[in-house]
Amino acid sequence: MEHAVSDEKQAHMGLPLPNGKLAMWLFLVTEIMFFTALIGTYLLIRMGMPTQSQPWPGPKDVHLVEAIGAFNTFVLICSSLTVVLAHWSLHTNDVRKATMYMGITLALGCVFLVVKAFEYKSKIDHQILPGRVFEKLDGPTGYRFYRTVEEQLKHIVEGHAHASEKAREACRKLLDELPRLSPKEINLRIAGSKKVKECDMPSGASKEVTGILEEFHDEDLHLSHSIPFGNMWASCYFAMTGFHALHVLGGLVVFGVILIMAWMGKFGVQHLNLVEYTGLYWHFVDIVWIFLFPLLYLV
Amino acid sequence: MGKWWSALFGIVMLACLGMFMVAPFVPTWWLPEGVSTHSGQVDALFYIILYITGFFFVLTEALLVYFMYKYAGQPGTTPRPTEPAAQGGFYAMLHRWFPDAHRVEVAWTIVPALILLFIAFAQVPTWLEIKDRSRKPAIGGEKTPIQCHVSARQFEWRVRYPSSQRLRNWQTFTTNEKTIADFKSFASFDGAKPRHPHLDDVPVVNEVHTWKGQTILVQLNTIDVIHSFNVPHMRVKQDALPGRTIPVWFTPTKANTRYNEETKRWEDAFNFTTGKPDMGYRWEIACAELCGWGHHRMIGRIYVHENKADFYRWLEHVEQSQAPPTKPQQKVAAR
Amino acid sequence: MSEPHANGDAHAAPDFQTYIYVFLALAICTILSFAVYGVLEGMAAAGIIMIVAVIKAALVIWIFMHVKFDWPRIYFLIVPVLILGVMMMFVLLPDIVIAWHQ
Amino acid sequence: MSSSQLHVGEVHAHEHHELSFIHKYIFSTDHKIIGIQFLFTTLLFLVLGGALALLVRTQLAWPHAELPWISSWFLESNGGRMTESFYNMLFSMHASVMIFFVIIPLLAGAFGNFTIPLMIGAPDMAFPKLNMLSYWFMWPAFILILVSFFAEGGAPAAGWTSYPTLASSSMPAGQGFDSPAAPNSGHGQIFWLLSLLFVGVSSMMGSVNYITTIINMRSPGMTLYRMPMTIWALFITAILQAFALPVLTVALILQSLDKLLGTTFFLPPAGLEFANWETGPGGGQPLLWQHLFWFYSHPAVYIMILPAMGMVSDIISTFARRALFGYRAMILSIAGIAGLGFIVWGHHMFQSGMDPRLGTGFMIATIMIALPSAIKTFNWLATVYRGNVQYTAAMLFALAFVAMFIIGGLSGIFMAATPVDIYIHDTYFIVAHLHYVLFSSSLLGIFAGIYYWFPKMFGRLMNESLGKLHFTLTFIFLNGLFFPMHILGVAGLRRRIPDITNAVLESPLVSLNQFMTLCAFALGVSQFIFIYNFFYSLFRGEVSGRNPWHSNTLEWVAPSPPGHGNFETIPVVHRWPYDYGDYGSIDHLKQTDPPDPSHPSGQHH
Numbered sequence A: 001m002e003h004a005v006s007d008e009k010q011a012h013m014g015l016p017l018p019n020g021k022l023a024m025w026l027f028l029v030t031e032i033m034f035f036t037a038l039i040g041t042y043l044l045i046r047m048g049m050p051t052q053s054q055p056w057p058g059p060k061d062v063h064l065v066e067a068i069g070a071f072n073t074f075v076l077i078c079s080s081l082t083v084v085l086a087h088w089s090l091h092t093n094d095v096r097k098a099t100m101y102m103g104i105t106l107a108l109g110c111v112f113l114v115v116k117a118f119e120y121k122s123k124i125d126h127q128i129l130p131g132r133v134f135e136k137l138d139g140p141t142g143y144r145f146y147r148t149v150e151e152q153l154k155h156i157v158e159g160h161a162h163a164s165e166k167a168r169e170a171c172r173k174l175l176d177e178l179p180r181l182s183p184k185e186i187n188l189r190i191a192g193s194k195k196v197k198e199c200d201m202p203s204g205a206s207k208e209v210t211g212i213l214e215e216f217h218d219e220d221l222h223l224s225h226s227i228p229f230g231n232m233w234a235s236c237y238f239a240m241t242g243f244h245a246l247h248v249l250g251g252l253v254v255f256g257v258i259l260i261m262a263w264m265g266k267f268g269v270q271h272l273n274l275v276e277y278t279g280l281y282w283h284f285v286d287i288v289w290i291f292l293f294p295l296l297y298l299v
Numbered sequence B: 001m002g003k004w005w006s007a008l009f010g011i012v013m014l015a016c017l018g019m020f021m022v023a024p025f026v027p028t029w030w031l032p033e034g035v036s037t038h039s040g041q042v043d044a045l046f047y048i049i050l051y052i053t054g055f056f057f058v059l060t061e062a063l064l065v066y067f068m069y070k071y072a073g074q075p076g077t078t079p080r081p082t083e084p085a086a087q088g089g090f091y092a093m094l095h096r097w098f099p100d101a102h103r104v105e106v107a108w109t110i111v112p113a114l115i116l117l118f119i120a121f122a123q124v125p126t127w128l129e130i131k132d133r134s135r136k137p138a139i140g141g142e143k144t145p146i147q148c149h150v151s152a153r154q155f156e157w158r159v160r161y162p163s164s165q166r167l168r169n170w171q172t173f174t175t176n177e178k179t180i181a182d183f184k185s186f187a188s189f190d191g192a193k194p195r196h197p198h199l200d201d202v203p204v205v206n207e208v209h210t211w212k213g214q215t216i217l218v219q220l221n222t223i224d225v226i227h228s229f230n231v232p233h234m235r236v237k238q239d240a241l242p243g244r245t246i247p248v249w250f251t252p253t254k255a256n257t258r259y260n261e262e263t264k265r266w267e268d269a270f271n272f273t274t275g276k277p278d279m280g281y282r283w284e285i286a287c288a289e290l291c292g293w294g295h296h297r298m299i300g301r302i303y304v305h306e307n308k309a310d311f312y313r314w315l316e317h318v319e320q321s322q323a324p325p326t327k328p329q330q331k332v333a334a335r
Numbered sequence C: 001m002s003e004p005h006a007n008g009d010a011h012a013a014p015d016f017q018t019y020i021y022v023f024l025a026l027a028i029c030t031i032l033s034f035a036v037y038g039v040l041e042g043m044a045a046a047g048i049i050m051i052v053a054v055i056k057a058a059l060v061i062w063i064f065m066h067v068k069f070d071w072p073r074i075y076f077l078i079v080p081v082l083i084l085g086v087m088m089m090f091v092l093l094p095d096i097v098i099a100w101h102q
Numbered sequence D: 001m002s003s004s005q006l007h008v009g010e011v012h013a014h015e016h017h018e019l020s021f022i023h024k025y026i027f028s029t030d031h032k033i034i035g036i037q038f039l040f041t042t043l044l045f046l047v048l049g050g051a052l053a054l055l056v057r058t059q060l061a062w063p064h065a066e067l068p069w070i071s072s073w074f075l076e077s078n079g080g081r082m083t084e085s086f087y088n089m090l091f092s093m094h095a096s097v098m099i100f101f102v103i104i105p106l107l108a109g110a111f112g113n114f115t116i117p118l119m120i121g122a123p124d125m126a127f128p129k130l131n132m133l134s135y136w137f138m139w140p141a142f143i144l145i146l147v148s149f150f151a152e153g154g155a156p157a158a159g160w161t162s163y164p165t166l167a168s169s170s171m172p173a174g175q176g177f178d179s180p181a182a183p184n185s186g187h188g189q190i191f192w193l194l195s196l197l198f199v200g201v202s203s204m205m206g207s208v209n210y211i212t213t214i215i216n217m218r219s220p221g222m223t224l225y226r227m228p229m230t231i232w233a234l235f236i237t238a239i240l241q242a243f244a245l246p247v248l249t250v251a252l253i254l255q256s257l258d259k260l261l262g263t264t265f266f267l268p269p270a271g272l273e274f275a276n277w278e279t280g281p282g283g284g285q286p287l288l289w290q291h292l293f294w295f296y297s298h299p300a301v302y303i304m305i306l307p308a309m310g311m312v313s314d315i316i317s318t319f320a321r322r323a324l325f326g327y328r329a330m331i332l333s334i335a336g337i338a339g340l341g342f343i344v345w346g347h348h349m350f351q352s353g354m355d356p357r358l359g360t361g362f363m364i365a366t367i368m369i370a371l372p373s374a375i376k377t378f379n380w381l382a383t384v385y386r387g388n389v390q391y392t393a394a395m396l397f398a399l400a401f402v403a404m405f406i407i408g409g410l411s412g413i414f415m416a417a418t419p420v421d422i423y424i425h426d427t428y429f430i431v432a433h434l435h436y437v438l439f440s441s442s443l444l445g446i447f448a449g450i451y452y453w454f455p456k457m458f459g460r461l462m463n464e465s466l467g468k469l470h471f472t473l474t475f476i477f478l479n480g481l482f483f484p485m486h487i488l489g490v491a492g493l494r495r496r497i498p499d500i501t502n503a504v505l506e507s508p509l510v511s512l513n514q515f516m517t518l519c520a521f522a523l524g525v526s527q528f529i530f531i532y533n534f535f536y537s538l539f540r541g542e543v544s545g546r547n548p549w550h551s552n553t554l555e556w557v558a559p560s561p562p563g564h565g566n567f568e569t570i571p572v573v574h575r576w577p578y579d580y581g582d583y584g585s586i587d588h589l590k591q592t593d594p595p596d597p598s599h600p601s602g603q604h605h
């Protein structure tokens, strides 16, 4: 503080806590409320809406790989460690080591984001996006479903996707039959009766049908099918992980700035506070993920 | 000059008070007559609060005006010192936290606290009786309500009654499983559409009918935005929430509908005591939640028939007028 | 910004070893919750997994974020926010979760 | 002692180069300038909000009248008459502007910034740059809210509460940003949401800054229990904001996502059917918005009154020349209001389809809020009691605050009572309540504050006679305007309707509405006195000197207007701020007056 009254007196009247740290904690408090509201929204919607016949989608339904989430958790935990070690090194006057730890943290943060990006890509490929998942298949939605599937099938049949020959054959067959099928039947043919919920069964369908997706386990077959609460799931997933990712990005920017400072030789023990506050923020981001991971992937 | 200000405050506050004194005697300036079984309780609670708050209004404003008058600054006078804080016992404890506490402060904390607690707990029984689902009238016995489904949309109330036959089945005191299931099916909706629709349901628009003394259970729902089922005369108000069906029930204590032989319509706004049409007996369902540009004119009406027979007469009329055109079409409109 | 270094222990920090231990504990917790996910199902699994998550968060807050040292100075921020956050969700439960299933 | 009174001037001797105009008045980091910037911009928005209100009033009084010239200015009119959606837009924007761009930034932004460092004896805020940012983050908000007036489909018209699904419904993915529910809920609503997001970020920065400053930057001797009520109130308000605002931010973000990216947070599972559009399936909860919104917006109403209460406490004590009665009780009751304020949000939702049993809990909490408010009211009265009341314009507005807050608060009790609220909800009774607490209390409190601190801000006094005239007219006409609203509500007039001639209960109330509208116009015109007085005094007012009101608090120790760094010497505080009048020949003892055994402080220790 340029205009600070002498330190000793501030300490006398205020808390024995630097302004920056106090402000950082205040900021974190607002962040806690922010994520509480966000996660609370998710929990309430998730616990409130789904029913026995229309459960909340499991990780498999929405192409979510738990192991990847666990890996990312581990990455963030590591980065939490390195950032606290950076502070510790600076505390013990070891600027070089501190810089190194900062660098590792930055790298780990990047790894996290890259993994996240791949996760996002798989959602986009499978059209598991808010407002894009088909749930009820009657009325105009059914028609849109029909058109989407038609397009996807054409795409596969024309050979742009790396689908296996057999799978492509099945797709060609479905494409031929498409005009004669109702949207619900199309859905059944794609997903198979194990994945299609009772309410989405076309009336009179026999119960054991194996869908194209089931039959070929083909990750590259990007075919839409109905996922009850898929839209809501996607909304929550993207909102929560998206805001978390933005926070990660924010942290990375600060780490980047610190590293540039170090590169320019301007980084030193005088930045102990800066490193500590950044660390506080980074730990908070870590904690958010510690909750997001089980809530989205495991529970 | 200083005293003038207390006069200004006094006059304005008196004018406000006066307005509340006069309003009950101006015909259209006060609560409309309550015509449901619970309206009396609601009004009573209103008056309790009105008297308590009225008392505090007069007390505090009068003190303010009086102090403003009495202690208007005169040059040269210095005010007397504050009374010394009370000491000993309870106060010693109090003074640890409130070094400036006075006896009067304790008093004006505890007395309002008690009054407020009284106000709060006085509300609970009435509130639960009107809204709590455990008090919802159920099928079986003499208290069986008639039931209709109200689906709000921009900007009208779409009302659906069961066919007169099914309604009669509900109303017989010996109900079997099937009627019970039928009765309950009115509450289960998949979005806006009933999960088990009946082809013989009787749809009407913007009118809800029942008869005097008969509880009606409205299954309220909306297909687009939030609306509010607001019947001021019945002291009923309930928002219709997209995606949810909310039960609303009330029992009218007066009738307002008769069959007008001249116009061949069922007409409301009829005062049976005087035997004359009377706009005070038009009970409207005036949507009370902003729902778009037509919100202000989203108005339905409550028709309370004199007795059961009249009600069924009306229901059967509508049923026939809406039956498939194989039957000879009868021109009986609801209004 | 030169901050007043009000008192020495504002920067008192746990030593290197503690950090490593905490890190190991966190890693083990992560594996644990993943294992529970593979083995158990339903509410039991969910409960255990969430408890483990709370433990992890507590460890990070307590040691990594130095709350162990700063607690007397910042509890007045943390306690209310936790109360508020938890309260908000619990108050909404009957309304949004239970009411829907009626 | 002497060592602690170091000269700020000495320390910063090298800093006394002239700042350029831009750095001094535009991108200033000086809390006083920022406060004044907030003051000017928000007063400008007050004029806008007031103009919108007057249009609202016009339509209510003469629902079928063709508006001679106005109609040709606005696009949305049919045959010279205002369209219904245009009316909806008017009150929605009126309320949004008044709440988010006038009252909150005036109280927290203008007065918070101006008074906090001065009254605690600090040279500036803890983070001056952040402070500047918090002002400049308002500008995107200003611009966005103004842009929304010209958005396709019109400005938002779903009320300031923006309930889904009227506000939130969007076209199915890929069908553009129009709204199937109402044309104005399309693009305009999106601008509204983004605008409020910026307001939120700005307020959040402000509140972090205020809390840090008040906790850590107090001058020597300024213990917590020596802080003036203004500071206490602003402190607790900042805490309220820090805790509540993030929740609104989430709500705003979720609704924006619903509108922009097709998420379904507020869309029920089965979707909705509009006249010509069917939304896709949802899975969300319309009620969730109301919970999130009111979780913020109820505490927000206290954000909009507590600072005014603090200011009024100081002003009344100053001009009654008497110690504030029950200082600690006043602090505790503010804290109590704030604490309780977090658990009463459901009282806006009694009729919303919320679980009725929850309603009971919310009702009891709500009614109990009257208790701390009662303590405050009685303490104000007791402060005037045996006082030596100086009727300055500031004091008149402060006393009117008390008188009006009683009315506004008491009407709150009716609505808090769940069964009574069945009838009262969404009628003009609510409108009466909210204007009594927002206009007649908060805004009058703000006027009091402006008259009181004007000399400190600009070094000149406002004209007292004009001030008193302004007060008299405002006081009379606002009661003429707002008090009949209670009657309208009891008679059953619904709020938010452009045409009151439709329903049986409503149509007889037209003439009363016309009377109110005339009062509203008179009220609007009276404000020109204030505007004139403000600008006249800015340049021609009587030079005030340091302490024109003989006040005790620290800001009056500094020069008027205070220079860069506020105080020539760092003030050392020896007593609480309310030592008025009790000491025989001595009229008042400033907080900096050294202790003297013959003149004990009124505060017992």
Ligand code: HEA
Binding pocket: B052, B053, B056, B060, B112, B115, B116, D161, D301, D302, D304, D305, D347, D348, D366, D367, D369, D370, D373, D374, D377, D405, D406, D407, D408, D409, D410, D412, D413, D415, D416, D417, D421, D424, D425, D426, D430, D433, D434, D437, D438, D442
């Ligand atoms: C500054 C703003 C402000 C303040 C301070 C308050 C204060 C209070 N408000 Fe108000 N309120 C609003 C702004 C505010 N409100 C707004 C803007 C809305 C409408 C939102 C919308 O829908 O658009 C609203 C709506 C609103 C509702 C919802 C109504 C509805 O929509 O159906 C309710 C219901 O309980 C309520 C209650 C209260 C209560 C109990 C208080 C209490 O804090 C009041 C306490 C004060 C007193 C009681 C007076 C002083 C005490 C005494 C003189 C002692 C003696 C008294 C007794 C013993 C009773 N308010």
Ligand code: HEA
Binding pocket: D046, D047, D049, D050, D051, D053, D054, D056, D057, D060, D091, D092, D094, D095, D096, D098, D099, D102, D103, D158, D159, D160, D161, D431, D434, D435, D438, D439, D443, D481, D494, D495, D496, D497, D498, D520, D523, D524, D525, D527, D528, D531
């Ligand atoms: C701080 C908040 C605040 C303030 C100050 C006001 C001030 C006024 N309000 Fe408003 N109002 C609200 C907050 C506020 N209001 C809210 C929250 C709602 C609810 C909205 C909703 O339902 O969503 C509402 C709703 C509302 C309604 C109900 C609309 C409806 O439900 O249909 C009405 C109707 O009369 C109204 C009128 C007025 C009037 C005439 C003023 C007057 O007091 C205004 C007088 C002031 C001025 C005129 C400005 C000062 C003028 C100058 C400095 C210069 C002069 C300028 C000109 C003459 C153009 N307001």
Ligand code: CUA
Binding pocket: B152, B153, B155, B226, B227, B228, B287, B288, B289, B290, B291, B292, B294, B295, B296, B298
């Ligand atoms: Cu429907 Cu308002």
Ligand SMILES: [Cu+2]
Binding pocket: D297, D298, D301, D344, D345, D347, D348
């Ligand atoms: Cu409220």
